[in-house]
Every structure is written in C-alpha cells, then in structure tokens.
Amino acid sequence: MKNKISEYRKKRGYSQDKLAEKLGVSRQTVISIEKGKYNPSLPLALIIAEIFELKIEDIFFLEESDYK
Template sequence: MKNKLKVLRAENSYTQEDLADIIGVSRQTINAIEKEKFDPSLPTAFRISKLFKLPIEAIFYFEET
C-alpha cells in the first residue's frame, strides 16, 4: 500500500520517534510503513488519520503495479 506518511510527518516537523510516541507504536513501525514494507493496522491508520485531520484514503492508497 502506498502512503504519504513521510511527507505529512515532515510537514508537521515530527521525527519518526515523535510520531511513534503520539500514536502508540514503535519507531521501527513508522519506518516500515513509510518504506511501504508494512501496512498499518486499521486502528493505527485511524490514529494517523485523526492526528493529521485527513481521511484515511488521503494518506493511504492502493496503486496497482
């Protein structure tokens, strides 16, 4: 799944550690999501969506290859 997490995080001046602490996951989880190696759980996606005040589909999207 593609995502805009790294861009949103940078725009809000959050480090990976900051974002991880805010949404209750590890820094490694944030790194893996940003590198598109791991899809977030639904609760994690909702927490990210709420934090950035955007719908989930504005942050995470599926792009067929």
C-alpha cells in the same frame, strides 16, 4: 499499498520518534509503514489520519499491483 506518511510527518515537523510516541508504536514500526514494508491495522491507520487531521484515503492509497 503506498502512503504519504513521511510527507505529512515532515509538514507537521514530527520526527519519526515523535510520531511513534503519539501512535504508541516503535520508531521501527513508523519506518516500516513509511517504506511500505508494513501495512498498519485499520485502527492504527485511522489514528494516523486523525493525528494529521486528514481522511484515511488522503494518506493511504492502493497501487495497481494491489488489485491483483
């Protein structure tokens, strides 16, 4: 699963530390999510969408390989 967290985070002027603080997770968790190495839980994904005032599908999207 891919995401646009880094793009939206930068648009809002948030550092990875600041976003991690708002989410109640570590900076390493934010880095892992941004790189696609870790998929957040549904509640965490919903909180991310809420912080950016977007729909979850505007931030997270599946790749063709995710359907296999």
